[in-house]
Amino acid sequence: MHLLTLICFVAATVRGIIVPQAEAEAHFHSPVVNAPLPQGKNVTINGVLTYVSLPQAYDSTQAVLFLTDVFGLPSLDNLLLADEFAAAGYATYAPDYLNGDAIPKGGNVTKWIANHGEAQTTPPLLSVINALKAQGVKQIAATGYCFGGLYTVRLVQNNTITVGTVAHPSLLDVPNDFEVMKAQSHVPLEINSAEFDTGFTPTLAVETDAVMSSYSAGYMRRHFSAVGHGFAVGADPNNPAQVAAKKGAFYTSLAWIQEHLE
Numbered sequence: 214m215h216l217l218t219l220i221c222f223v224a225a226t227v228r229g230i231i232v233p234q235a236e237a238e239a240h241f242h243s244p245v246v247n248a249p250l251p252q253g254k255n256v257t258i259n260g261v262l263t264y265v266s267l268p269q270a271y272d273s274t275q276a277v278l279f280l281t282d283v284f285g286l287p288s289l290d291n292l293l294l295a296d297e298f299a300a301a302g303y304a305t306y307a308p309d310y311l312n313g314d315a316i317p318k319g320g321n322v323t324k325w326i327a328n329h330g331e332a333q334t335t336p337p338l339l340s341v342i343n344a345l346k347a348q349g350v351k352q353i354a355a356t357g358y359c360f361g362g363l364y365t366v367r368l369v370q371n372n373t374i375t376v377g378t379v380a381h382p383s384l385l386d387v388p389n390d391f392e393v394m395k396a397q398s399h400v401p402l403e404i405n406s407a408e409f410d411t412g413f414t415p416t417l418a419v420e421t422d423a424v425m426s427s428y429s430a431g432y433m434r435r436h437f438s439a440v441g442h443g444f445a446v447g448a449d450p451n452n453p454a455q456v457a458a459k460k461g462a463f464y465t466s467l468a469w470i471q472e473h474l475e
């Protein structure tokens with residue numbers, strides 16, 4: 214029972230409230246035999262290293278902005294998931310908003326998070342967004358995982374993007390962040406949540422629903438049973454429930470994006 218053995222690695226409090234206790238081991242899984250190679254390339258955009266995965270043909274006025282977890286671009290899981298959005302037809306960009314300092318396996322997140330607040334993370338993120346807009350991208354769909362969930366929520370709150378989707382978000386201030394969203398945003402949001410997430414717990418998910426059920430821009434949450442924090446990024450290939458949940462989260466996010474990009 215993985216809940217008994219989990220290592221809680223973020224116990225940060227945001228303005229005395231929340232959340233995220235994320236079990237480190239939920240991010241790791243057995244090696245995937247014959248895992249594909251990343252299809253994209255690392256490119257520097259407006260000074261920011263960005264993993265770019267492009268389909269053969271795509272609408273250059275649209276882009277998917279892929280906001281990684283704390284393991285960033287060194288994590289093959291992140292690159293391959295970005296590739297899946299590209300395979301679905303979207304130019305996909307994963308900026309290194311961790312500033313070259315993705316957390317290594319076994320790293321100390323408490324220590325790490327001190328150098329990865331919004332002050333450090335938002336500027337590289339906005340540099341890439343501004344460059345995309347300058348090159349003619351008119352509609353951005355952001356998809357954020359764990360740490361990237363907070364930044365997707367910020368981009369939704371700030372009406373910077375067209376549509377947002379998050380999975381097992383961390384560092385959120387629930388329900389305040391969603392009250393702010395409801396008060397000022399017109400960007401639709403979808404959330405993939407997990408039964409055993411110790412960060413965005415089922416209780417917090419229900420609190421979020423209470424605010425967002427009357428969000429006029431559009432809201433949906435899909436709950437996945439038998440999985441925990443990190444499930445939408447990494448799945449143990451020997452665990453069919455994890456494999457199915459990861460796939461389900463991807464297709465739910467993709468459908469939400471397809472529905473809301475014109």
Ligand SMILES: *[C@@H]1O[C@H](CO)[C@@H](O)[C@H](O)[C@H]1NC(C)=O
Nearest residue numbers: 251253254255264286287288
């Ligand atoms: C992109 O850069 C990251 C971070 O330096 C590196 O870990 C990764 O392997 C690179 N990926 C590719 C496809 O070059």
Ligand SMILES: *[C@@H]1O[C@H](CO)[C@@H](O)[C@H](O)[C@H]1NC(C)=O
Nearest residue numbers: 320321322323324325326327
């Ligand atoms: C992690 O870092 C924090 C803050 O620097 C420190 O207090 C703590 O002892 C560290 N934990 C481990 C296991 O090294």
Ligand SMILES: *[C@@H]1O[C@H](CO)[C@@H](O)[C@H](O)[C@H]1NC(C)=O
Nearest residue numbers: 331335338364367368371373
């Ligand atoms: C969103 O807007 C707030 C308020 O202006 C700002 O502090 C924050 O940096 C913005 N975040 C992002 C990701 O754009």
